[in-house]
Amino acid sequence: MxxxxxxxxxxxxxxxxxxxxxxxxxxxxxxxxxxxxxxxxxxxxxxxxxxxxxxxxxxxxxxxxxxxxAPTNREHNEESQADIQEITYMLNQQNPQKIALAKNVVREIFNYK
The missing domain is CATH 1.10.260.40 (lambda repressor-like DNA-binding domains)
Structure with a gap:
């Protein structure tokens, strides 16, 4: 830097x-x-x-x-977007059962029902 x-x-x-x-x-x-x-x-x-x-x-x-x-909000947003893209890529490589399992895990993590 x-x-x-x-x-x-x-x-x-x-x-x-x-x-x-x-x-x-x-x-x-x-x-x-x-x-x-x-x-x-x-x-x-x-x-x-x-x-x-x-x-x-x-x-x-x-x-x-x-x-x-601390990292700026912009840096946080860029890091988050990169993480979301990586997660999306990984999910696109999986079968429907694993995708459903991942969805349930995410719901539990965020207490989203």
Missing amino acids: TDKEILLRVGTRIRELRKEKGLTQEALGEKGGFHFSYVGQIERGEKNVALLNLAKIADALGVDISQLF
């Missing part, structure tokens, strides 16, 4: 968390003690933000700093 990819990943995650909290860049900046333009630069991956500033951002968002490094 390149430096730019790391900065973009963290910036995207900060943007997601900020929006989930219903905060503007200005509001997050005020809570963290930053200018809103600095928040925007971080979210766009333009600034290599210091660890102590990341801690302030996490505090302003009301999350643990580790949440700033």
Whole structure:
């Protein structure tokens, strides 16, 4: 992973968390003690933000700093789509009895009746 990819990943995650909290860049900046333009630069991956500033951002968002490094929602969606495609491929290779068994297992897992 390149430096730019790391900065973009963290910036995207900060943007997601900020929006989930219903905060503007200005509001997050005020809570963290930053200018809103600095928040925007971080979210766009333009600034290599210091660890102590990341801690302030996490505090302003009301999350643990580790949440700033969690996969973004987009990455989760891409992983989920890949898993669904793999499951579909596997099911397409099976006979009807095994497909019915798999359906019952999935229903049990999700308590879906």
